[in-house]
Amino acid sequence: MSVEVRIDPTLCRGHAICALFFSEGIELDQWGFGKVTVAVADTPRDVRRARRAASACPNGALVVRDRARRPAGDDARP
Amino acid sequence: MTGPVGLGPAVGNHRTSDPLLPEEFGRSAPGRPWVGGAGDPGALVLSGPTGTDPEGLVDHLARWGALPGVDGSGVRALLRASGLDGRGGGGFPLARKVETARLAVGIPLVVINAGESEPASRKDRFLCATRPHLVLDGAALLATALGVDEVVVHLHRAPGSPVGRLEAAVAERLRHCADDPGWRLSAGPDRYVSGESSAVAGFVDGGEARPRFTTLPLAVAGPSGRPTVVSNAETVAHLAVLARTGPDGWAARGVPSSPGPRLVTLAGAVTHPGRVLELSGAATVGDALLADGVVAPPAAVLIGGFAGTWVSGEVAWQTPFTRDALHCVGAQPGCGLLGVLPHGACALTETARIVSYLAGESAGQCGTCVAGLPRLAHAWAGLARGDLRRRGVRRMSALGDTVEGSGACGHPDAVVRLIRSTLDTFEDDVVRHLAGRPCRHADHPPVLPVPDPACRDGRDDPGMWR
Numbered sequence: 001m002s003v004e005v006r007i008d009p010t011l012c013r014g015h016a017i018c019a020l021f022f023s024e025g026i027e028l029d030q031w032g033f034g035k036v037t038v039a040v041a042d043t044p045r046d047v048r049r050a051r052r053a054a055s056a057c058p059n060g061a062l063v064v065r066d067r068a069r070r071p072a073g074d075d076a077r078p
Numbered sequence: 079m080t081g082p083v084g085l086g087p088a089v090g091n092h093r094t095s096d097p098l099l100p101e102e103f104g105r106s107a108p109g110r111p112w113v114g115g116a117g118d119p120g121a122l123v124l125s126g127p128t129g130t131d132p133e134g135l136v137d138h139l140a141r142w143g144a145l146p147g148v149d150g151s152g153v154r155a156l157l158r159a160s161g162l163d164g165r166g167g168g169g170f171p172l173a174r175k176v177e178t179a180r181l182a183v184g185i186p187l188v189v190i191n192a193g194e195s196e197p198a199s200r201k202d203r204f205l206c207a208t209r210p211h212l213v214l215d216g217a218a219l220l221a222t223a224l225g226v227d228e229v230v231v232h233l234h235r236a237p238g239s240p241v242g243r244l245e246a247a248v249a250e251r252l253r254h255c256a257d258d259p260g261w262r263l264s265a266g267p268d269r270y271v272s273g274e275s276s277a278v279a280g281f282v283d284g285g286e287a288r289p290r291f292t293t294l295p296l297a298v299a300g301p302s303g304r305p306t307v308v309s310n311a312e313t314v315a316h317l318a319v320l321a322r323t324g325p326d327g328w329a330a331r332g333v334p335s336s337p338g339p340r341l342v343t344l345a346g347a348v349t350h351p352g353r354v355l356e357l358s359g360a361a362t363v364g365d366a367l368l369a370d371g372v373v374a375p376p377a378a379v380l381i382g383g384f385a386g387t388w389v390s391g392e393v394a395w396q397t398p399f400t401r402d403a404l405h406c407v408g409a410q411p412g413c414g415l416l417g418v419l420p421h422g423a424c425a426l427t428e429t430a431r432i433v434s435y436l437a438g439e440s441a442g443q444c445g446t447c448v449a450g451l452p453r454l455a456h457a458w459a460g461l462a463r464g465d466l467r468r469r470g471v472r473r474m475s476a477l478g479d480t481v482e483g484s485g486a487c488g489h490p491d492a493v494v495r496l497i498r499s500t501l502d503t504f505e506d507d508v509v510r511h512l513a514g515r516p517c518r519h520a521d522h523p524p525v526l527p528v529p530d531p532a533c534r535d536g537r538d539d540p541g542m543w544r
Contacts, residue, residue, distance in 0.1 A: 008291040009444035033445040
Protein backbone atom coordinates (compact mmCIF):
# COMPACT_ATOMS: atom_id res chain seq x y z
CA MET A 1 0.00 0.00 0.00
CA SER A 2 1.51 3.30 -1.04
CA VAL A 3 0.10 6.76 -1.56
CA GLU A 4 1.14 9.79 -3.58
CA VAL A 5 1.49 12.96 -1.55
CA ARG A 6 1.16 16.34 -3.25
CA ILE A 7 0.39 19.85 -2.12
CA ASP A 8 -1.93 22.00 -4.20
CA PRO A 9 0.05 25.25 -4.06
CA THR A 10 -3.00 27.25 -5.16
CA LEU A 11 -4.79 26.21 -1.94
CA CYS A 12 -1.88 26.19 0.51
CA ARG A 13 -2.01 29.24 2.79
CA GLY A 14 0.92 28.33 4.96
CA HIS A 15 -0.88 27.07 8.08
CA ALA A 16 1.97 24.56 8.36
CA ILE A 17 -0.17 22.00 10.21
CA CYS A 18 0.79 19.32 7.69
CA ALA A 19 4.41 19.58 8.75
CA LEU A 20 3.42 18.87 12.36
CA PHE A 21 1.62 15.68 11.42
CA PHE A 22 3.95 14.48 8.68
CA SER A 23 7.25 16.12 9.51
CA GLU A 24 9.41 13.62 7.63
CA GLY A 25 7.50 14.08 4.39
CA ILE A 26 6.89 17.82 4.29
CA GLU A 27 9.25 20.69 4.83
CA LEU A 28 8.31 24.32 5.13
CA ASP A 29 9.82 27.21 3.28
CA GLN A 30 10.60 30.56 4.88
CA TRP A 31 6.96 31.65 4.72
CA GLY A 32 5.54 28.38 6.03
CA PHE A 33 4.32 27.05 2.70
CA GLY A 34 4.77 23.31 2.50
CA LYS A 35 6.96 21.41 0.07
CA VAL A 36 6.60 17.68 -0.27
CA THR A 37 9.85 15.77 0.24
CA VAL A 38 8.37 12.28 0.30
CA ALA A 39 6.27 12.23 -2.86
CA VAL A 40 5.40 8.56 -2.41
CA ALA A 41 4.70 7.30 1.09
CA ASP A 42 4.98 3.53 1.21
CA THR A 43 5.40 2.47 4.82
CA PRO A 44 2.17 2.01 6.79
CA ARG A 45 3.36 4.62 9.29
CA ASP A 46 4.05 7.20 6.59
CA VAL A 47 0.76 6.49 4.88
CA ARG A 48 -1.09 6.95 8.16
CA ARG A 49 0.72 10.16 8.96
CA ALA A 50 0.25 11.54 5.44
CA ARG A 51 -3.48 10.85 5.64
CA ARG A 52 -3.72 12.51 9.04
CA ALA A 53 -1.86 15.55 7.75
CA ALA A 54 -4.18 15.76 4.76
CA SER A 55 -7.29 15.70 6.92
CA ALA A 56 -5.81 18.33 9.23
CA CYS A 57 -5.21 20.91 6.48
CA PRO A 58 -7.88 23.60 6.84
CA ASN A 59 -7.70 24.34 3.11
CA GLY A 60 -7.63 20.78 1.86
CA ALA A 61 -4.39 21.58 0.07
CA LEU A 62 -2.67 18.30 0.83
CA VAL A 63 -3.63 15.69 -1.71
CA VAL A 64 -3.05 12.06 -0.75
CA ARG A 65 -3.95 9.69 -3.51
CA ASP A 66 -3.90 5.90 -3.69
CA ARG A 67 -1.29 4.76 -6.14
CA ALA A 68 -3.25 1.61 -6.97
CA ARG A 69 -6.01 3.50 -8.73
CA ARG A 70 -4.03 5.13 -11.48
CA PRO A 71 -6.11 5.86 -14.55
CA ALA A 72 -4.87 4.79 -17.96
CA GLY A 73 -2.34 7.06 -19.54
CA ASP A 74 -1.21 8.54 -16.25
CA ASP A 75 2.43 7.88 -17.08
CA ALA A 76 2.40 10.35 -19.92
CA ARG A 77 2.63 13.99 -18.89
CA PRO A 78 1.59 16.24 -21.73
CA MET B 79 11.61 10.46 -40.56
CA THR B 80 12.57 8.55 -43.64
CA GLY B 81 10.93 5.90 -45.71
CA PRO B 82 7.27 5.52 -46.54
CA VAL B 83 4.91 5.47 -43.60
CA GLY B 84 1.82 3.36 -43.53
CA LEU B 85 -0.66 6.09 -44.33
CA GLY B 86 -2.68 4.00 -46.75
CA PRO B 87 -4.53 5.27 -49.76
CA ALA B 88 -6.60 7.78 -47.79
CA VAL B 89 -3.87 10.39 -48.11
CA GLY B 90 -2.86 9.29 -51.57
CA ASN B 91 -2.74 12.64 -53.30
CA HIS B 92 0.56 13.77 -51.88
CA ARG B 93 4.02 12.36 -52.30
CA THR B 94 4.98 10.89 -48.95
CA SER B 95 8.01 9.00 -50.19
CA ASP B 96 9.42 11.89 -52.19
CA PRO B 97 11.90 13.84 -50.08
CA LEU B 98 11.66 16.79 -52.47
CA LEU B 99 8.69 19.02 -52.08
CA PRO B 100 6.61 19.97 -55.09
CA GLU B 101 7.89 23.02 -56.92
CA GLU B 102 5.13 25.29 -55.67
CA PHE B 103 6.26 24.75 -52.09
CA GLY B 104 9.49 26.53 -52.78
CA ARG B 105 12.88 26.31 -54.30
CA SER B 106 15.10 25.79 -51.29
CA ALA B 107 16.29 22.22 -50.91
CA PRO B 108 14.83 20.48 -47.83
CA GLY B 109 17.09 20.27 -44.85
CA ARG B 110 19.28 23.16 -45.99
CA PRO B 111 19.49 26.16 -43.69
CA TRP B 112 17.05 28.75 -44.93
CA VAL B 113 15.43 31.84 -43.48
CA GLY B 114 12.66 33.89 -44.97
CA GLY B 115 9.61 35.96 -44.21
CA ALA B 116 5.99 35.84 -45.31
CA GLY B 117 5.60 35.24 -49.02
CA ASP B 118 9.30 34.72 -49.72
CA PRO B 119 9.95 32.09 -52.38
CA GLY B 120 11.04 29.02 -50.48
CA ALA B 121 8.78 29.56 -47.49
CA LEU B 122 6.50 26.70 -46.53
CA VAL B 123 4.21 27.72 -43.67
CA LEU B 124 4.66 31.40 -44.50
CA SER B 125 4.26 30.90 -48.24
CA GLY B 126 1.54 32.97 -49.89
CA PRO B 127 0.65 36.61 -49.36
CA THR B 128 3.30 39.02 -48.18
CA GLY B 129 1.08 41.63 -46.58
CA THR B 130 -0.98 41.72 -43.43
CA ASP B 131 -4.35 41.11 -45.09
CA PRO B 132 -6.10 37.83 -44.38
CA GLU B 133 -5.98 35.24 -47.11
CA GLY B 134 -9.50 34.29 -48.15
CA LEU B 135 -10.71 30.71 -48.38
CA VAL B 136 -10.67 30.71 -52.20
CA ASP B 137 -7.04 31.86 -52.38
CA HIS B 138 -6.08 29.50 -49.59
CA LEU B 139 -7.61 26.50 -51.36
CA ALA B 140 -6.12 27.56 -54.70
CA ARG B 141 -2.70 27.59 -53.12
CA TRP B 142 -2.87 24.53 -50.90
CA GLY B 143 -5.66 22.47 -52.43
CA ALA B 144 -8.45 20.96 -50.37
CA LEU B 145 -7.58 19.15 -47.16
CA PRO B 146 -6.77 15.55 -48.04
CA GLY B 147 -9.61 13.28 -46.95
CA VAL B 148 -7.79 11.63 -44.06
CA ASP B 149 -9.55 9.69 -41.32
CA GLY B 150 -8.62 9.79 -37.65
CA SER B 151 -6.01 7.03 -37.79
CA GLY B 152 -4.52 8.69 -40.87
CA VAL B 153 -4.05 12.00 -39.02
CA ARG B 154 -2.55 10.21 -36.04
CA ALA B 155 -0.15 8.42 -38.40
CA LEU B 156 0.79 11.82 -39.84
CA LEU B 157 1.45 13.16 -36.36
CA ARG B 158 3.62 10.19 -35.45
CA ALA B 159 5.52 10.13 -38.73
CA SER B 160 6.23 13.85 -38.70
CA GLY B 161 7.27 14.11 -35.05
CA LEU B 162 5.44 17.45 -34.83
CA ASP B 163 6.24 19.08 -31.48
CA GLY B 164 4.25 21.80 -29.75
CA ARG B 165 5.29 25.32 -30.70
CA GLY B 166 3.72 27.20 -27.82
CA GLY B 167 6.71 26.80 -25.54
CA GLY B 168 6.59 23.33 -24.04
CA GLY B 169 7.65 21.45 -27.16
CA PHE B 170 5.61 18.39 -26.22
CA PRO B 171 4.98 16.00 -29.15
CA LEU B 172 1.39 16.46 -30.32
CA ALA B 173 1.14 12.78 -31.26
CA ARG B 174 1.61 11.78 -27.60
CA LYS B 175 -0.97 14.27 -26.35
CA VAL B 176 -3.46 12.87 -28.85
CA GLU B 177 -2.71 9.24 -27.97
CA THR B 178 -3.03 9.99 -24.24
CA ALA B 179 -6.37 11.71 -24.75
CA ARG B 180 -7.62 8.78 -26.79
CA LEU B 181 -6.71 6.31 -24.05
CA ALA B 182 -8.43 8.41 -21.41
CA VAL B 183 -12.09 8.18 -20.47
CA GLY B 184 -14.55 10.65 -21.99
CA ILE B 185 -15.03 12.70 -25.13
CA PRO B 186 -11.90 14.79 -25.69
CA LEU B 187 -12.06 18.58 -25.69
CA VAL B 188 -9.89 20.18 -28.37
CA VAL B 189 -8.63 23.71 -27.77
CA ILE B 190 -6.45 25.68 -30.14
CA ASN B 191 -4.45 28.16 -28.09
CA ALA B 192 -3.98 31.27 -30.21
CA GLY B 193 -3.78 33.57 -27.21
CA GLU B 194 -0.05 34.15 -27.46
CA SER B 195 0.29 35.85 -24.10
CA GLU B 196 4.02 36.34 -24.61
CA PRO B 197 4.04 40.12 -25.10
CA ALA B 198 6.80 40.29 -27.72
CA SER B 199 5.81 37.23 -29.72
CA ARG B 200 3.80 37.75 -32.89
CA LYS B 201 3.86 34.42 -34.73
CA ASP B 202 0.46 33.07 -33.66
CA ARG B 203 -1.20 36.45 -34.15
CA PHE B 204 0.44 36.73 -37.55
CA LEU B 205 -0.71 33.26 -38.64
CA CYS B 206 -4.28 33.82 -37.42
CA ALA B 207 -4.45 37.27 -39.00
CA THR B 208 -2.94 36.48 -42.40
CA ARG B 209 -3.45 32.73 -42.83
CA PRO B 210 -6.51 31.95 -40.71
CA HIS B 211 -7.55 29.03 -42.87
CA LEU B 212 -4.23 27.27 -42.38
CA VAL B 213 -4.80 27.35 -38.60
CA LEU B 214 -8.43 26.26 -38.97
CA ASP B 215 -7.46 23.45 -41.38
CA GLY B 216 -5.02 22.15 -38.80
CA ALA B 217 -7.62 22.47 -36.06
CA ALA B 218 -10.06 20.47 -38.19
CA LEU B 219 -7.43 17.75 -38.67
CA LEU B 220 -6.78 17.61 -34.94
CA ALA B 221 -10.53 17.21 -34.35
CA THR B 222 -10.51 14.35 -36.85
CA ALA B 223 -7.57 12.71 -35.06
CA LEU B 224 -9.54 12.74 -31.81
CA GLY B 225 -12.91 12.00 -33.35
CA VAL B 226 -14.63 15.07 -31.95
CA ASP B 227 -17.05 17.40 -33.70
CA GLU B 228 -16.25 20.67 -31.94
CA VAL B 229 -13.08 22.73 -31.69
CA VAL B 230 -12.56 25.75 -29.46
CA VAL B 231 -10.19 28.43 -30.72
CA HIS B 232 -9.01 30.48 -27.77
CA LEU B 233 -7.65 34.03 -28.04
CA HIS B 234 -6.98 36.91 -25.71
CA ARG B 235 -9.06 40.08 -25.59
CA ALA B 236 -6.25 42.41 -26.52
CA PRO B 237 -5.77 45.25 -28.95
CA GLY B 238 -4.62 43.74 -32.22
CA SER B 239 -6.01 40.33 -31.37
CA PRO B 240 -7.01 38.55 -34.61
CA VAL B 241 -10.38 37.50 -33.20
CA GLY B 242 -12.24 39.39 -35.94
CA ARG B 243 -10.14 37.76 -38.65
CA LEU B 244 -10.90 34.30 -37.28
CA GLU B 245 -14.61 35.11 -36.97
CA ALA B 246 -14.66 36.10 -40.64
CA ALA B 247 -12.72 32.99 -41.62
CA VAL B 248 -15.09 30.75 -39.67
CA ALA B 249 -18.10 32.42 -41.33
CA GLU B 250 -16.51 31.78 -44.72
CA ARG B 251 -15.94 28.13 -43.88
CA LEU B 252 -19.49 27.56 -42.64
CA ARG B 253 -20.65 28.07 -46.22
CA HIS B 254 -17.98 26.01 -47.97
CA CYS B 255 -16.37 23.40 -45.75
CA ALA B 256 -18.91 20.69 -45.06
CA ASP B 257 -16.46 18.42 -43.26
CA ASP B 258 -15.45 21.01 -40.68
CA PRO B 259 -16.06 20.47 -36.98
CA GLY B 260 -18.23 22.99 -35.16
CA TRP B 261 -16.23 26.11 -34.32
CA ARG B 262 -16.34 27.96 -31.05
CA LEU B 263 -14.30 31.10 -30.56
CA SER B 264 -13.33 31.96 -27.03
CA ALA B 265 -11.77 35.26 -25.95
CA GLY B 266 -10.14 35.35 -22.55
CA PRO B 267 -8.37 37.92 -20.39
CA ASP B 268 -5.10 39.28 -21.70
CA ARG B 269 -2.81 38.17 -18.89
CA TYR B 270 0.56 36.48 -19.12
CA VAL B 271 -0.33 33.34 -17.19
CA SER B 272 -3.73 33.09 -18.90
CA GLY B 273 -2.02 31.56 -21.91
CA GLU B 274 -0.83 28.59 -19.86
CA SER B 275 -2.57 25.44 -21.05
CA SER B 276 -4.43 24.60 -17.83
CA ALA B 277 -5.58 28.24 -17.59
CA VAL B 278 -6.84 28.10 -21.17
CA ALA B 279 -8.55 24.75 -20.57
CA GLY B 280 -10.17 26.07 -17.40
CA PHE B 281 -11.41 29.25 -19.06
CA VAL B 282 -12.86 27.37 -22.01
CA ASP B 283 -14.71 25.19 -19.51
CA GLY B 284 -16.34 28.29 -18.00
CA GLY B 285 -13.91 28.94 -15.16
CA GLU B 286 -11.22 31.49 -14.50
CA ALA B 287 -8.25 31.89 -16.83
CA ARG B 288 -5.76 31.04 -14.09
CA PRO B 289 -3.39 28.09 -14.10
CA ARG B 290 -4.61 25.09 -12.17
CA PHE B 291 -2.97 22.58 -9.93
CA THR B 292 -3.31 19.26 -11.70
CA THR B 293 -2.61 15.81 -10.41
CA LEU B 294 -3.31 14.38 -13.85
CA PRO B 295 -2.15 15.62 -17.24
CA LEU B 296 -4.76 17.71 -19.08
CA ALA B 297 -4.85 15.08 -21.81
CA VAL B 298 -6.04 12.54 -19.21
CA ALA B 299 -8.56 14.76 -17.44
CA GLY B 300 -8.88 18.52 -17.90
CA PRO B 301 -10.81 20.90 -15.65
CA SER B 302 -14.07 19.71 -17.21
CA GLY B 303 -13.16 16.12 -16.41
CA ARG B 304 -12.87 15.46 -20.12
CA PRO B 305 -9.48 14.67 -21.61
CA THR B 306 -8.32 18.01 -22.96
CA VAL B 307 -5.85 18.63 -25.76
CA VAL B 308 -4.59 22.21 -25.85
CA SER B 309 -2.49 22.88 -28.90
CA ASN B 310 -0.76 26.03 -30.06
CA ALA B 311 -1.96 27.78 -33.24
CA GLU B 312 1.41 27.45 -35.00
CA THR B 313 1.49 23.74 -34.18
CA VAL B 314 -1.81 23.04 -35.93
CA ALA B 315 -0.83 25.27 -38.87
CA HIS B 316 2.13 22.94 -39.34
CA LEU B 317 -0.29 20.00 -39.20
CA ALA B 318 -2.33 21.55 -42.02
CA VAL B 319 0.85 21.98 -44.06
CA LEU B 320 2.27 18.53 -43.47
CA ALA B 321 -1.03 16.88 -44.34
CA ARG B 322 -0.52 18.33 -47.82
CA THR B 323 3.24 17.96 -48.27
CA GLY B 324 3.54 14.63 -46.52
CA PRO B 325 5.26 14.20 -43.17
CA ASP B 326 8.67 13.42 -44.69
CA GLY B 327 8.83 16.48 -46.87
CA TRP B 328 7.73 18.64 -43.95
CA ALA B 329 10.13 17.03 -41.47
CA ALA B 330 13.00 17.42 -43.93
CA ARG B 331 12.60 21.19 -43.53
CA GLY B 332 14.06 20.79 -40.07
CA VAL B 333 16.75 18.57 -38.63
CA PRO B 334 16.03 15.04 -37.35
CA SER B 335 15.89 16.14 -33.71
CA SER B 336 13.70 19.19 -34.51
CA PRO B 337 11.58 18.19 -37.48
CA GLY B 338 9.92 20.74 -39.70
CA PRO B 339 10.31 24.46 -40.19
CA ARG B 340 9.99 26.82 -37.21
CA LEU B 341 8.57 30.30 -36.82
CA VAL B 342 10.40 32.94 -34.82
CA THR B 343 9.52 36.51 -33.86
CA LEU B 344 12.18 39.21 -33.82
CA ALA B 345 12.17 41.79 -31.06
CA GLY B 346 14.44 44.47 -29.70
CA ALA B 347 17.31 45.93 -31.71
CA VAL B 348 16.38 44.60 -35.14
CA THR B 349 15.31 46.37 -38.29
CA HIS B 350 11.69 45.23 -38.05
CA PRO B 351 10.69 44.41 -34.47
CA GLY B 352 7.73 42.06 -34.44
CA ARG B 353 8.66 40.50 -37.77
CA VAL B 354 7.89 36.80 -38.10
CA LEU B 355 10.40 34.60 -39.93
CA GLU B 356 10.37 30.98 -40.96
CA LEU B 357 13.54 28.96 -40.31
CA SER B 358 14.42 25.70 -42.06
CA GLY B 359 17.16 23.19 -41.49
CA ALA B 360 19.94 24.14 -39.15
CA ALA B 361 19.49 27.87 -39.75
CA THR B 362 21.24 29.75 -36.97
CA VAL B 363 20.06 32.67 -34.89
CA GLY B 364 22.62 34.68 -36.86
CA ASP B 365 20.97 33.66 -40.14
CA ALA B 366 17.64 34.91 -38.81
CA LEU B 367 19.13 38.24 -37.73
CA LEU B 368 20.99 38.59 -41.04
CA ALA B 369 17.69 38.14 -42.86
CA ASP B 370 16.48 41.23 -41.04
CA GLY B 371 19.56 43.27 -41.83
CA VAL B 372 21.47 42.78 -38.58
CA VAL B 373 24.97 42.19 -39.93
CA ALA B 374 27.06 41.60 -36.81
CA PRO B 375 26.48 39.67 -33.59
CA PRO B 376 24.63 41.83 -31.05
CA ALA B 377 25.56 41.95 -27.36
CA ALA B 378 23.13 39.18 -26.48
CA VAL B 379 19.93 37.48 -27.57
CA LEU B 380 17.04 36.54 -25.32
CA ILE B 381 15.94 33.20 -26.75
CA GLY B 382 12.53 31.63 -26.21
CA GLY B 383 10.51 34.47 -24.72
CA PHE B 384 10.45 36.41 -21.46
CA ALA B 385 10.58 33.02 -19.76
CA GLY B 386 13.64 32.17 -21.82
CA THR B 387 17.38 32.52 -21.49
CA TRP B 388 19.96 35.11 -22.47
CA VAL B 389 22.70 33.85 -24.74
CA SER B 390 25.68 36.03 -25.58
CA GLY B 391 25.51 37.45 -29.11
CA GLU B 392 28.64 35.71 -30.41
CA VAL B 393 27.46 32.30 -29.23
CA ALA B 394 23.84 32.78 -30.32
CA TRP B 395 24.92 33.97 -33.76
CA GLN B 396 26.40 30.53 -34.56
CA THR B 397 23.81 28.43 -32.78
CA PRO B 398 21.23 26.70 -34.98
CA PHE B 399 17.67 27.38 -33.86
CA THR B 400 16.97 23.71 -33.16
CA ARG B 401 16.08 22.06 -29.88
CA ASP B 402 19.38 20.17 -29.50
CA ALA B 403 21.67 23.01 -30.51
CA LEU B 404 19.88 25.49 -28.24
CA HIS B 405 19.99 22.98 -25.39
CA CYS B 406 23.79 22.94 -25.71
CA VAL B 407 23.91 26.68 -24.95
CA GLY B 408 21.38 26.36 -22.13
CA ALA B 409 18.39 27.66 -24.08
CA GLN B 410 15.25 26.22 -25.60
CA PRO B 411 13.09 27.28 -28.54
CA GLY B 412 10.22 28.26 -26.24
CA CYS B 413 7.74 30.42 -28.14
CA GLY B 414 10.37 31.28 -30.75
CA LEU B 415 11.19 34.78 -29.57
CA LEU B 416 14.57 36.28 -30.47
CA GLY B 417 15.00 39.40 -28.37
CA VAL B 418 18.09 41.27 -29.53
CA LEU B 419 20.11 43.32 -27.07
CA PRO B 420 22.38 45.81 -28.84
CA HIS B 421 25.87 46.74 -27.71
CA GLY B 422 25.58 49.67 -25.38
CA ALA B 423 22.40 48.53 -23.63
CA CYS B 424 22.35 47.17 -20.09
CA ALA B 425 21.14 43.58 -19.92
CA LEU B 426 20.54 43.80 -16.18
CA THR B 427 18.25 46.80 -16.62
CA GLU B 428 16.33 45.03 -19.42
CA THR B 429 16.01 41.93 -17.24
CA ALA B 430 14.83 44.05 -14.33
CA ARG B 431 11.95 45.34 -16.46
CA ILE B 432 11.03 41.81 -17.52
CA VAL B 433 11.25 40.36 -14.01
CA SER B 434 9.13 43.12 -12.53
CA TYR B 435 6.55 42.64 -15.30
CA LEU B 436 6.48 38.86 -14.75
CA ALA B 437 6.23 39.30 -10.97
CA GLY B 438 3.16 41.48 -11.52
CA GLU B 439 1.63 38.92 -13.84
CA SER B 440 1.39 36.17 -11.23
CA ALA B 441 -2.13 34.86 -10.91
CA GLY B 442 -1.83 35.38 -7.17
CA GLN B 443 -2.72 31.83 -6.28
CA CYS B 444 0.39 30.13 -4.97
CA GLY B 445 2.01 31.47 -1.85
CA THR B 446 5.62 31.30 -2.95
CA CYS B 447 4.82 33.09 -6.21
CA VAL B 448 2.96 35.88 -4.37
CA ALA B 449 5.61 36.16 -1.67
CA GLY B 450 8.70 35.33 -3.68
CA LEU B 451 8.44 37.01 -7.08
CA PRO B 452 8.04 40.62 -5.84
CA ARG B 453 11.06 40.08 -3.57
CA LEU B 454 13.07 38.69 -6.48
CA ALA B 455 12.01 41.63 -8.63
CA HIS B 456 12.91 44.08 -5.89
CA ALA B 457 16.34 42.50 -5.39
CA TRP B 458 16.99 42.44 -9.11
CA ALA B 459 15.98 46.08 -9.49
CA GLY B 460 18.53 46.86 -6.79
CA LEU B 461 21.21 44.98 -8.73
CA ALA B 462 20.30 46.86 -11.90
CA ARG B 463 20.61 50.18 -10.06
CA GLY B 464 23.91 49.16 -8.48
CA ASP B 465 22.50 49.07 -4.94
CA LEU B 466 22.96 45.36 -4.31
CA ARG B 467 26.06 43.73 -2.83
CA ARG B 468 27.35 40.17 -2.96
CA ARG B 469 25.38 39.06 0.06
CA GLY B 470 22.23 40.33 -1.60
CA VAL B 471 22.93 38.23 -4.69
CA ARG B 472 23.44 35.15 -2.51
CA ARG B 473 20.16 35.87 -0.76
CA MET B 474 18.48 36.31 -4.14
CA SER B 475 19.83 32.94 -5.32
CA ALA B 476 18.53 31.23 -2.19
CA LEU B 477 15.16 32.89 -2.75
CA GLY B 478 15.23 31.55 -6.31
CA ASP B 479 15.83 28.02 -5.01
CA THR B 480 12.82 28.34 -2.70
CA VAL B 481 10.53 29.69 -5.36
CA GLU B 482 11.53 27.26 -8.09
CA GLY B 483 9.21 24.32 -8.58
CA SER B 484 6.79 25.46 -5.90
CA GLY B 485 3.98 26.78 -8.08
CA ALA B 486 1.03 25.15 -9.74
CA CYS B 487 2.43 26.27 -13.10
CA GLY B 488 5.88 27.06 -14.45
CA HIS B 489 5.59 30.82 -13.96
CA PRO B 490 7.89 31.15 -10.91
CA ASP B 491 10.36 28.71 -12.48
CA ALA B 492 10.52 30.86 -15.59
CA VAL B 493 11.45 33.95 -13.59
CA VAL B 494 14.17 32.04 -11.76
CA ARG B 495 15.50 30.64 -15.03
CA LEU B 496 15.68 34.12 -16.54
CA ILE B 497 17.49 35.47 -13.49
CA ARG B 498 19.99 32.61 -13.45
CA SER B 499 20.74 32.91 -17.15
CA THR B 500 21.29 36.65 -16.75
CA LEU B 501 23.71 36.08 -13.87
CA ASP B 502 25.59 33.49 -15.96
CA THR B 503 25.65 35.32 -19.27
CA PHE B 504 26.47 38.78 -17.97
CA GLU B 505 28.92 37.90 -15.22
CA ASP B 506 31.14 40.90 -15.99
CA ASP B 507 28.22 43.31 -15.91
CA VAL B 508 27.04 41.81 -12.63
CA VAL B 509 30.48 42.35 -11.11
CA ARG B 510 30.47 45.97 -12.28
CA HIS B 511 27.00 46.54 -10.86
CA LEU B 512 27.98 44.89 -7.57
CA ALA B 513 30.92 47.27 -7.28
CA GLY B 514 28.33 50.00 -7.10
CA ARG B 515 29.71 51.83 -10.09
CA PRO B 516 26.92 53.35 -12.10
CA CYS B 517 26.34 51.27 -15.20
CA ARG B 518 27.57 53.03 -18.33
CA HIS B 519 24.51 51.86 -20.20
CA ALA B 520 21.81 52.24 -17.59
CA ASP B 521 20.23 55.20 -19.36
CA HIS B 522 19.98 53.39 -22.69
CA PRO B 523 16.36 53.58 -23.87
CA PRO B 524 14.36 50.38 -23.26
CA VAL B 525 15.02 47.74 -25.92
CA LEU B 526 12.55 44.92 -25.45
CA PRO B 527 8.81 45.63 -25.62
CA VAL B 528 7.98 44.88 -21.99
CA PRO B 529 4.46 46.06 -21.08
CA ASP B 530 4.26 48.47 -18.17
CA PRO B 531 3.43 46.67 -14.97
CA ALA B 532 -0.11 47.94 -14.66
CA CYS B 533 -2.06 48.04 -11.43
CA ARG B 534 -2.28 44.45 -10.25
CA ASP B 535 -4.24 45.14 -7.10
CA GLY B 536 -7.28 43.38 -8.43
CA ARG B 537 -5.43 40.12 -8.82
CA ASP B 538 -7.68 38.35 -6.35
CA ASP B 539 -10.77 39.69 -8.05
CA PRO B 540 -12.27 36.79 -10.00
CA GLY B 541 -13.67 39.26 -12.52
CA MET B 542 -10.19 39.97 -13.77
CA TRP B 543 -9.77 36.37 -14.82
CA ARG B 544 -13.06 35.87 -16.68
